[in-house]
Structures are given as C-alpha cells and as structure tokens.
Amino acid sequence: MTVALAVPDVLVARAQAGDEEALGALYRAFETPVYNLVRRMLRNAEDAEDVLQETFLEVVRSIRQYRGDGHLWGWIRRIAATKALMRIRRDQIRAADSLDEDPPGRPATHVAANLDLERAFEHLSATSRSVVWLHDVEGYTHEEIAELMGKSVSFSKSQLARAHARLRRVLGAGGQA
Amino acid sequence: MMHCTMDDLLALRAGEASVWARGHVETCATCRAELDALYQRVAQLKALPVLRPPRDRWPVVRDAVRAGRARRRRTWGAWSLAAAAALAALLLLRPSGNGLHAELTQAKQQSATLEDQLQRYDLRGRVLTGRAAALMAELEDRIAVIDGDLTRRGRGTTDAPARDAELVKLWQQRVDLMRELVNVRVTRARYVGL
Numbered sequence: 001m002t003v004a005l006a007v008p009d010v011l012v013a014r015a016q017a018g019d020e021e022a023l024g025a026l027y028r029a030f031e032t033p034v035y036n037l038v039r040r041m042l043r044n045a046e047d048a049e050d051v052l053q054e055t056f057l058e059v060v061r062s063i064r065q066y067r068g069d070g071h072l073w074g075w076i077r078r079i080a081a082t083k084a085l086m087r088i089r090r091d092q093i094r095a096a097d098s099l100d101e102d103p104p105g106r107p108a109t110h111v112a113a114n115l116d117l118e119r120a121f122e123h124l125s126a127t128s129r130s131v132v133w134l135h136d137v138e139g140y141t142h143e144e145i146a147e148l149m150g151k152s153v154s155f156s157k158s159q160l161a162r163a164h165a166r167l168r169r170v171l172g173a174g175g176q177a
Numbered sequence: 178m179m180h181c182t183m184d185d186l187l188a189l190r191a192g193e194a195s196v197w198a199r200g201h202v203e204t205c206a207t208c209r210a211e212l213d214a215l216y217q218r219v220a221q222l223k224a225l226p227v228l229r230p231p232r233d234r235w236p237v238v239r240d241a242v243r244a245g246r247a248r249r250r251r252t253w254g255a256w257s258l259a260a261a262a263a264l265a266a267l268l269l270l271r272p273s274g275n276g277l278h279a280e281l282t283q284a285k286q287q288s289a290t291l292e293d294q295l296q297r298y299d300l301r302g303r304v305l306t307g308r309a310a311a312l313m314a315e316l317e318d319r320i321a322v323i324d325g326d327l328t329r330r331g332r333g334t335t336d337a338p339a340r341d342a343e344l345v346k347l348w349q350q351r352v353d354l355m356r357e358l359v360n361v362r363v364t365r366a367r368y369v370g371l
Contacts, residue, residue, distance in 0.1 A: 010307025017310035017317075023242060027235050035230040045231065053234040060242050064314065117221045136219045161183040167218060168183075168211075 007072050016064050023063075027056055030076050037077060037138065038084040041130040043122070047087055055080040081134060081148055088126040120170040128163035135160055181208040186215050250296055257289055260327070277341050284348035291355035295362065309361055316358045323351045 007029055014022035034055050039048035058079050066075050121129060127149075134140040134148070135156070142156040149156070181189070181198055188194040189202060189212055202208045264285055267278075327347050330340060 008307075010310075013307040013314070014310040017314045018242075018246065019310060020239065020242060022310070024235060024239065027238060031235070032227060032229050036228045039228045040225075049230060049232060049234060052230055053237055056234070056238045057241055060238060061245075064318075117218065118225055121222070121225075132222070137223050157184070157187070161187055164187065164215060164218070165183045168214065171218075 009068070012066070012068070012072060016066070023060055026059065030073065033073065034076060034080045037133070038080055040133045040137070041081070041084040041126065042087060043126055051080065051083045051087055054083045058083070077138065078148075085130060085149055088130065091126065117167070117171065120167050123170055124163050124166060128159050128166070131156055131159040132163045178205070180205065181211065186212050190215060256324075257292055261285055261289060277345060280345045281341065281348060284345060284352050287352045288348060288355055291352065291359055294359050295355065313358060313361050316354055316361065320351060320354050320358070323347055323354070327351070
C-alpha cells in the first residue's frame with residue numbers, strides 16, 4: 001500500500017503538546033494504513049486490531065520524541081511493524097510455530113491450484129508474509145527488515161525467496177524455476 | 178539445462194544477480210517467464226485492496242490518554258505538596274538564613290498557585306495554534322528538567338547555604354516558566370465552539 005499522507009506540522013505540534021483533538025486526527029489519518037500493514041503481516045484480524053491499538057498507544061506516549069526528521073508515516077509504520085513482529089514472535093513461542101508451515105487445519109494438499117494471490121498470501125507463515133509485505137510492498141530493504149526482526153540479512157533474503165517459491169507453487173504457475 | 182532459482186530471480190529483480198543468471202535469463206524463455214511472473218506477483222501484491230479496521234479503537238486509545246494525563250496531574254500535585262512540606266520542615270529546623278528561606282517559600286507558593294491555576298484550566302474542547310502548542314511543549318519540557326534538578330538537589334546531603342541559593346534560583350526559574358505556560362494556555366487557546 002502506498003501512503004502519501006502529508007500531515008501538517010501544526011497538527012503534529014499540537015499532538016506533541018497533548019492536544020486530544022490533534023491526537024484523534026492523527027489516529028484517523030493513519031488508522032487504515034497501520035491496520036492494513038499489520039493485518040497483512042498477521043494472520044489473525046483480532047490480533048491486527050490489538051496491534052493497531054498498541055501502536056497508537058505507543059504513538060501517543062512517544063509523539064514528543066518524534067523530531068520531524070523523516071515522514072511521520074515512516075515513524076508510525078516502524079512502531080506498527082515492530083509491534084506486529086513482537087506479536088508474531090510471541091505466537092511462535094506459544095505455538096512453536098515453524099517458519100514456513102501452513103496454518104493449522106489448512107494442509108497444503110487442500111489448496112486449490114487456482115487460488116488467487118490474496119488467498120495464497122494467507123497461506124504463508126506470519127514471518128514469511130511479514131518479510132514479503134515489508135520488502136515488496138512497503139519497500140523496506142533486507143537490512144532494515146533484518147534489524148526490525150533481530151535477524152540476519154540472509155535470513156530476510158531466504159525468507160523472501162521461500163515465500164515467493166511457495167506463492168508460485170500455490171498459484172500453480174508451473175515451470176522449473 | 179540448469180535454470181534460475183528463486184534466489185537468482187529475486188537477485189535479478191534487485192539488480193544484484195550473478196553474471197551467469199543475467200546471461201541465462203537472456204537466452205532462456207522459461208526463466209524469463211518466471212521473472213515476468215515474479216514482477217507480476219509483486220505488482221499484484223501492491224494492488225491488493227486496502228484492509229480497513231472493522232472497529233473503531235480510538236475511544237480505547239483516547240481513554241488511555243485521559244487516564245495517563247490524570248495520573249500525571251495527581252503525581253505532579255502530590256510531588257508539589259511533598260516538596261512544600263519538605264521545605265516547611267527545612268525552614269523549621271533551620272532558623273538561620275531567614276532571607277533565603279523566605280525567598281524559597283515565596284517561590285514555592287507562587288509555583289503552587291500557578292500549578293493550581295494550570296490544573297483548573299482544562300484544555301479539552303479548546304484548540305491551539307501550532308506555534309502555541311509547540312511553545313507549550315517546550316515550556317513543559319523545560320519545567321520537567323528543572324523538576325529533575327530540584328529532585329536531585331533536594332536529595333543532596335550537603336547543608337551548605339550555596340545549595341539553598343541554587344534551590345531558590347531553580348524555584349524562581351520554575352515560577353517564570355509556569356507563568357509563561359499559564360499565559361500560553363489562557364491566551365492562546367480558544368474554544369472549538371462545540
């Protein structure tokens with residue numbers, strides 16, 4: 001999702017002073033891009049809603065630390081991505097979720113060859129979808145993803161390759177690549 | 178015949194592919210088709226519909242903001258009372274240096290009065306200009322720095338008059354900043370009209 005939200009400096013300054021109306025306006029401006037990002041990263045819609053809320057609680061707490069260097073969306077997006085990745089790690093620990101497995105109850109053999117991309121994307125692990133979304137859609141570099149995830153650059157690259165190979169398989173593209 | 182792996186295709190897309198992969202994709206129709214499919218997949222991902230939150234979470238966030246603000250006010254108020262009590266005790270225990278202590282008491286009282294004024298003036302339902310909001314944020318930051326200094330010096334074990342003089346100076350600075358803050362809040366905020 002490309003976000004070209006230009007937030008007036010005056011609104012940010014008011015939010016930094018604790019103006020509730022300005023904070024509300026920031027929420028309205030960014031709730032959809034934040035939700036879209038975390039929903040694409042996470043498998044569960046309720047988790048995505050929780051992360052949306054956690055993200056804005058953090059934004060409200062830390063808005064004074066935003067010094068205007070860089071787009072506000074970039075700053076908020078980083079908070080959201082970090083929160084979503086924390087949620088993924090927590091869930092992986094709880095469920096001992098392997099990185100590239102199908103979600104429980106959705107064995108690969110049941111996947112029809114003509115699933116559209118959206119549904120195919122749903123079949124990726126949370127880690128893989130996060131890497132794909134952050135890299136291919138949000139434009140993060142492998143270095144940035146590695147830093148966010150606390151992993152190596154090669155981890156990010158291999159996750160992306162595995163995810164695309166899987167998408168290609170699920171979508172039934174054929175070929176030998 | 179050996180074909181490009183997904184790593185090779187992604188490297189080609191990123192412009193980081195090996196000489197072999199770059200050469201191979203020029204001559205192999207299968208790999209060229211795979212590369213095209215990769216480009217298409219990424220384009221389709223970017224074109225996926227935007228997902229919108231099913232419920233409004235702002236009320237929860239807003240309530241948390243209000244609760245945090247109320248907590249800070251209580252803490253600030255409690256801290257002011259504690260500081261005033263400590264000061265009164267200090268004055269009782271130290272009959273000497275009355276001039277300095279009187280100045281300290283006066284600054285403390287002025288600060289407490291301004292604090293009350295500030296707390297009575299609720300910003301909800303009012304709007305600020307960006308300049309005023311930025312000024313308020315700066316003043317609050319400077320007051321917080323002075324409060325930190327006061328706390329540190331208050332903990333000091335030395336009993337030298339120099340420390341008291343520093344405390345008086347800090348409290349007076351605090352009073353000046355509080356006065357400015359009250360002024361900004363009262364004069365530069367206006368009702369939204371709701």
